[in-house]
Amino acid sequence: MGKGGSVSDGVMKKILLSYTYVAIWIFLSFTVIVYNKYILDKKMYNWPFPISLTMIHMSFCATLAILLVRVFKFVEPVSMSREVYFSSVVPIGALYSLSLWLSNSAYIYLSVSFIQMLKALMPVAVYSIGVGLRKESYKNDTMFNMLSISMGVAVAAYGEARFDTWGVILQLGAVAFEATRLVMIQILLTSKGISLNPITSLYYVAPCCLVFLSVPWILVEYPILKENSSFHFDFVIFGTNSLCAFALNLAVFLLVGKTSALTMNVAGVVKDWLLIAFSWSVIKDTVTPINLFGYGLAFLGVAYYNHSKLQALKAKEAQKKVTQADEETGRLLEDREGDGSGKRNDQQN
Template sequence: MAFCSTLAFLIVRVFKWVDSIGMSREAYTTSVVPIGALYALSLWFSNSAYIYLSVSFIQMLKALMPVAVYSIGVAMGKEGFSWEVMLNMTTVSVGVAIAATGELTLVVIGLVVQLCAIACEATRLVLVEFLLTKKGYSMNPITTLYYVAPCSFVFVFVPWFFIEFPKLWHMPSWSPDYFIFTTNAAVAFALNLAVFLLIGKTSALTMNIAGVVKDWMLIYFSWTQFHDPVTRVNIFGYGIAFLGVCYYNRLKFKKMKEKEEANSKSETTGSTADEERGLLLGSGSSAKEEEMIANHQANSAEEAARPQK
């Protein structure tokens, strides 16, 4: 977060490659601060889950992210409620539950921590989408990081300073690998840009649906490289969840196409109505002109018929 804050500050304030927006203190407090706090909690919980759970199982649990995003979106009025979608989300949840029953190294505290991370991340994504599209701010990925990253850095730094830093300070053998930290921070910066850009162009739910492909890749990598145990029950349950997410993606795409067709039809109808209105106005103008000409001719004939003095 410090790395992202520094780069965003340099780009916006020093090099001025991107213009900043005028955000009031009240707007920053009510919109950006909750996003920064949720981002910090999401990072803290998700990183802590790796202490207790395997990489592959954590990715399986992340299939619940669309369920959480949809539920929170409905609660905040961002998504419309649909029984069909809710049934689909229930199918995804059942699939993840089946995958959890087949986990050989399940630790309850790790499961709870990861579920908390999913809840925080889903809420953050919905708030980011709300900030980008509903608050009237024209924010690109750089300006979003410029405002969110410093706030998130503060929320992460405070507990780290009191909880983890004293332990590191008393470890004489510990020394940071600056190359690993720098490259990791650069990847995190690129990831944040990609996330904010995708949310701004589509939606938070679209990002999580696309992330399912990433989860499959990580599960395979964890299985082949880290030799994490992956059972048939894991794969069966996650397969159900994956199909549920794919079906929801299909519903979302169908709804989007219908909306585009409706907008296109509305624009065509509006153009036709304007043309007809123009023709009617033109016809009315011609009739009025003809009436004026007829009156003029009648007056001329009447004057010609009068006797001359």
């Protein structure tokens, strides 16, 4: 009974820790999204410079990552050749910079709630790009599921009260670039046995993002900021905002490392509903019944997709256990046969 109780306590502790990791990630993701909206929206802080904001985030994250890796030796840098860096990390950095730039830009034109509805297309984009690049196998039922998610998002867009074509294009572009980045990480890094945690990821990727973002920044936002002599850099606002962005990267590693990527996907659905409720009740964004109906359809599609991934993961784990058991049985039989032949040889001698 005592032994059973100790096992139960251990399981309960593990469950509580998992919920804690989920809560931390939801809180930080929620905070970063709302904070970025506050800074960029013309009706709030009124600083509509998404490239500059993204560069501030990347500068802050890169500086902290360099300090943690090079000065404090908190983590060890990954062994990586220059060829691998330029062929793998640099393209991922370019995709990441485009994703962040377009995603932050969308907050100027769209409501927080509608952006979360559009983000429901992420599984569709990841699966479609994975099939196109032959990292995923095409399945009719999965594609039908992707179409149902797309249909739900289309209905939500149809019911959007503040529909802005340019904002939708920016957010869809952000989804496409982010999905491509996730697939490319599997192709370019995972296949080569390279694993990056958030600190080493920022250590290698953030400087690339700064370089890529500097080109559009010089052409688009720098001339406007130069003329706007009334602007004064608010260290409290941008410092805390950047710190939240850095903490979110660590929370992603904590959540995925201690639970799974699937858990983060499920937690992301909960976060989206919370953001929609917050956007409607606090920010006073208009959320129509058609919005909610469309996102409800997309939500069901995403939930089914996550359920399918979970079942596939369980089947894979079960198959792995069966294979290990078969290998263990085979080794035992070989050992017994070896012992038997050894005994026969002794008897003959």
